[in-house]
Amino acid sequence: MGQDHALKQTPLNPIHRRTGARMVDFAGWDMPVQYESAVKEHLAVRTAAGLFDVSHMGEIEIRGPDALSLLQELTCNDVAALQIGQVQYSALMHPRGTFVDDTTVYRRGVDHYFLCVNASNQEKDFAWIWEHAQGRVTVENSSDCYAQLAVQGPEALSILQPLSSVPLEDIRRYWFIEGKFVDVACIISRTGYTGEDGFELYFPPEFAEKIWTAVLEAGKPRGLLPSGLAARNTLRLEAKMALYGNDIDETTTVLEADLGWIVKWHKGSFIGRDVLERQKREGVPRKLVGFEMVDRGIARDHHPVYLNDKPAGQVCSGSYAPFLEKSIGLLYLPWEHCTLGNEFSVDVRGKKLKARVVATPFYKRPK
């Protein structure tokens, strides 16, 4: 198999290939989809830990006295509530009340914010922010300045602590510290995309191999596995975390996506607010809900959906869930069909199989 040179590579690409990872094109990046086994990697994260190269993610930095007011206008969560060292999940809003992207917003300084955005949207997001900034603030697409690793799972803390003098235990969920990790200046963030406790580390790409190797060595005795995008996807799905392009995009509003908790009404105006207000008042026409299969079979992304034998859209995300050992997924249903237990059918390669709406998240980690 020839290597496609048009694809972008993370600084760990040679390591992944040497390790024998299976590589795929993900949003224009040559990424590891799995190392030895997607199922084992998924289970390792639920029971021990997993190490993910997520350097494809984009980073955008916004600096200046007007950074706060710009971000308040661009996003639906309340940026003013962020203290220095705090992170929040949010949406870059489209005037239709939909997602230009979903993002995590880090407050690094009084007037310094850092956005982690989806790889596939990085350029669009930067252009969108830059356009709206109209020179009021400095906007920098610093995606090439950062590699990112995620260490996720119940053992993440105990694996990482010996590698840093920063007291990692004191970093609360959705907070971060800028400090040394394996002697490298990092953003050490207690966040993740797996439904487990864990950390995400941002640092200059030239240190990627050093940090990757250190975490892998420290983690091996505790059951840590290098983990690929397949496990990352099934982990986030079990935890019902949305995936841009599948579950949310420029056609789905934040309220339809059942993410009302990131909309802060008290904060004043923001792009798309009028649409969301109307939906809040009148009710959403459809909602993103979780389902599990009743009949044997796996409903996958884009499989057609039927309500009382009438076409009703498609599955947004669907997969076998390795920890739950069942077939689950997310889809939009008209609001009157969103009741728990409601049944519908999914066309799985020509066969209509029964599925039902269930409570989410499908998986919640034990406290």
Add this chain to the structure above:
Amino acid sequence: MNLEDLRYTKDHEWILVENQIGTVGITDHAQHQLGDVVFVELPKVGDSFNAGEAFGSVESVKAVSELYCPVSGQVIDVNEKLRETPEMINSEPYGGGWMIKIKLRNLQEQKNLLSASEYTALTQQEKE
């Protein structure tokens, strides 16, 4: 099982024919390409298939693969254990991971299938 005794399809099924009865599974190469098998759909005893017709499917976390019948005939046995332990297709593709036994309608059809060396050459080609 001696892999030299098996015949193969281009779609990575194998068949072992003994006394007009063929045992069918997928190859080690196929299970490796697919990854962890988490679901398998198999036919019922009594179902009939033509050579090249889909008789079921195997699914991993990321992928679905149709299963194509190497020969024409009637299914006389199905490996029901795979419903509960589909991972046997990964661990023992030529043993406990067998899928169906089929009574051949036409013994001549085997000649259209690949020999072990031809199949190996095919998988080598795919790797390049």
